[in-house]
Amino acid sequence: MVRSLFSRDLFAELDRLQREIQQAFEFSPSIRGFGRGGFPALNVGGTPQTVELYAFAPGLDPASLEVDLDRGVLTIAGERKAKLPAENEKAAVHINERFAGRFRRVVTLPDDIDPSGVSADYRDGVLHVSIKRREAAQPRRISIQ
Amino acid sequence: MSETTSVTKETQAPHDEAALLPPVDVIEDATGITLYADLPGVPKDKLNLQVEADTLTIEAEVSLAMPQGMEATHAEVSVPRFRRVFTLSKELDPGKVTAELNHGVLRLRIPKAEHAQPRRIDVTVA
Numbered sequence: 470m471v472r473s474l475f476s477r478d479l480f481a482e483l484d485r486l487q488r489e490i491q492q493a494f495e496f497s498p499s500i501r502g503f504g505r506g507g508f509p510a511l512n513v514g515g516t517p518q519t520v521e522l523y524a525f526a527p528g529l530d531p532a533s534l535e536v537d538l539d540r541g542v543l544t545i546a547g548e549r550k551a552k553l554p555a556e557n558e559k560a561a562v563h564i565n566e567r568f569a570g571r572f573r574r575v576v577t578l579p580d581d582i583d584p585s586g587v588s589a590d591y592r593d594g595v596l597h598v599s600i601k602r603r604e605a606a607q608p609r610r611i612s613i614q
Numbered sequence: 615m616s617e618t619t620s621v622t623k624e625t626q627a628p629h630d631e632a633a634l635l636p637p638v639d640v641i642e643d644a645t646g647i648t649l650y651a652d653l654p655g656v657p658k659d660k661l662n663l664q665v666e667a668d669t670l671t672i673e674a675e676v677s678l679a680m681p682q683g684m685e686a687t688h689a690e691v692s693v694p695r696f697r698r699v700f701t702l703s704k705e706l707d708p709g710k711v712t713a714e715l716n717h718g719v720l721r722l723r724i725p726k727a728e729h730a731q732p733r734r735i736d737v738t739v740a
Contacts, residue, residue, distance in 0.1 A: 510690040516683050525654035527718030566637035594654035594718015
């Protein structure tokens with residue numbers, strides 16, 4: 470496994486660098502989540518009835534993903550194997566940016582969730598966990614007698 | 615001629631539109647280059663791969679099934695688009711690129727042209 474020391478296209482590299490800096494400051498949308506948690510990137514949202522969580526974790530075996538909900542704390546853990554060639558193979562790694570290894574992310578959920586109403590699916594490399602809120606906690610209109 | 619090009623360029627997705635830079639792995643071996651790109655949330659029909667002259671462009675759009683009326687409270691992926699451009703070198707054969715998308719990971723294989731493949735020359739004793 471040989472890493473190239475110099476990139477061949479300097480202008481493309483400068484362009485990439487510029488875009489990375491721009492992204493980091495303007496919208497902070499880096500998928501690698503610089504200083505913002507790491508792998509996998511998480512998006513969390515909610516509706517009055519549910520809490521929705523999206524983990525951007527491509528290239529995983531769904532069976533190896535561990536999703537646990539314990540006392541209002543949701544944990545997503547798993548491992549992503551590196552696809553890089555072995556040390557002895559005659560191949561050069563020019564770019565190596567993708568995450569590899571074990572990962573774990575923990576999210577505290579709101580108080581009004583129903584631990585029995587959790588569903589999770591993995592599609593196109595995104596783990597989507599949907600957690601229902603308790604009936605009693607849902608907003609309702611009180612009719613005036 | 616120049617007019618037509620400008621028209622086609624306008625109809626394409628604007629290039630200054632914000633897009634994420636997907637992380638990639640690029641591995642070169644004797645017969646070609648393998649590229650892996652993380653494109654989570656991208657279905658096959660939203661992935662656009664283009665090889666034009668010596669430029670490889672990966673463009674993809676994220677499509678998530680979101681319930682109606684969902685309000686985001688925390689977003690680390692805030693732009694639903696990926697774009698990355700690579701310059702291919704001469705010995706690569708852009709006509710033979712193969713691509714597969716599996717669980718949000720794109721695997722591109724770009725073989726080297728026949729003449730650039732390593733070959734062993736047998737030495738005969740005269």
